[in-house]
Amino acid sequence: MELDTQGPVGEVALEADSYLATPQSAASTHVYYSTQTEGQRNWFDLYNGAATEKRPLGDPVGFLMSSYAGSSWCCSGAMVSPSLFLTNWHCGGPDAFLGNAALEAGVWSPDICADSVIDLSWDGDGTSREYACAQVVAKDKALDFALLRVRPIGPTEPAPYARLSLDGPAAGLLDVIHHAGCSPKLISQNCALTSTSHPGWIQPTTTELTHRCDTEQGSSGAPVFDSQGRLVALHHLGFAVDPRTCKYQDRENKAVRIAPIIERIRELAPDAGGELGFPPAVVNTP
Template sequence: MTRLPLLLLALAGPAIAQDDSARPGPVLEAYVDGLIEARDIRIGAAERTGPSPVPWSDEISVPGSDYIRLHLRVEGPPFPPDATLRLLGALDQDVAIPLDRVGPDGMWSDLMPFGRARIALVAPTPIDPQSTLFIDQLMMQSTKITPYSVHGINQLTPINDAAVPADLRALGAPVAFLSFIEGGFARTCSGFLIGPDRLMTNEHCINSAATCASMTAVFGYEFDTEGRLGMGPQLRCRDFEAAQVNVTLDASVVTLTGAPGPEYGQVDLAMLGDAADGPMVVIQHPGPQPKQISFLDCDAGETRIAGRGPETDFTHTCDTAGGSSGAPIFDVSGRLVGLHHFGFQDGEAWDSNRGVHADRIQDWLSPDTTAYPAETPPE
């Protein structure tokens, strides 16, 4: 089966809570995935010279990049309600962005795979000559780094590989690839549905109105059983709510702009397994890669040890990587046991991956997991 190279880098994490079991050196497994580069593509009256209804078109290509995203900004009078920017991608993406919703602060487009997109301004109604659309930034995947957070031989496996048991493969449908921006860098994490339109990830991934606004959650980004790469819907994060974030548990719950749950399923937080014992499964998007699974030599370790707070975490030997932050950890019966967030680097004193106990997260959430969490995060 086709495999992409592992592209792995993590952010240096904050110190964990100190107790006798704490060891130095954890890394949070959000992934610094690439660059944000300034562009100066102006689509004003002088550039809109094509015949109606497509007065302007172009193509953007970044060879070697797994994906790109475009930042759009409008100056002058608003565009007509029927004016859209169409983005056509390599995996049959056809995204229409209504330009009357793009203002001077701008917005990020969906993720376009393989680093290329055909672009067309579609405007059946005449556009005010003073209305100008800018493509002023380009996010591109670019990082090529050696893998880590694996125990011995890397055994991360594409989710639909023939070696993956069907019952474990089925657990992966609610897991999404997250692309977002923080600190001026393109970053990625993993996340998973816990309600029809509710997605859980780590606090160190989505933790502010800015990261929420820049996020796109990509479902179905995986190789199929024939090795063909596919990509499903991309959904955005709605208005950021501080009550949906818990710093101590490194957990964040966001409401999406659509409801993919009926199609992709959701993880049942009312049915939890025991993280203290037995083999485990982690389904994740390492780096910018399509969905993968760790299930070989993937076992529980120490339990009720310090993470960001006392007794929040457990250790595990499942292979992970930068970008695996926010991935669900299951037992082999398919019950959620944890939320992955810490990895390690070879040669450091810290030598284990860590997840947050699912029962601690369940206690924080309200009984109806489609509602807002019951408690505000700690100061």
């Protein structure tokens, strides 16, 4: 806990009636739900095991922690401007909200935003770079994204942000940097891209890509980088499971491509689209 004051203070009593704790690593007995080899995980600590040239990709990646009515959860995401953070829509509420139309109206409500903390430095170093959610700028369930306006908690350097690409992945392999199981920053590197035209999770429009990077709960919202270090998609789903047999229907992870996300942001929040470098098109009228 850090307490900053603006001047002299008298006697102050602080009482914490609850707290959230995150594990240093996922439990060894955990059954991983979207790994290529069942029961094993093909990811590494970003700063201990990953290729050195990949480490800068992790600078904009953040650990998102939030809570509501006694429930808490973690996700991943990335800074896409000095004050805008991109993550999943479904990271804006507890699991109990999802699938219930009445409760889903509360996903990324002002209260949940106010209880959300983003840590860009949950990576084992001694630097503190924490941010609070100040505003939900745009959100969309079908594309499973939320764009948050964030403010620094305490003094910090300007936030690094990822380079976006609307062109789709360049030829080559993918990297996902994430917080699987709420762990410090991890990388699933050099993974195969399996499709660039996968249907969305709600609508049949092909807005997603599929990949073979290992992920886990907590990886939701993680940026997917192409071989040129560009953020090309937002990871959001693991393997498809048959609800009747509980068996996998595929062994592919899914991510929403950045291009349709940016298009939707330009519709919902044109100023934010301009801030990201994609202002509304100018229409010349006679």
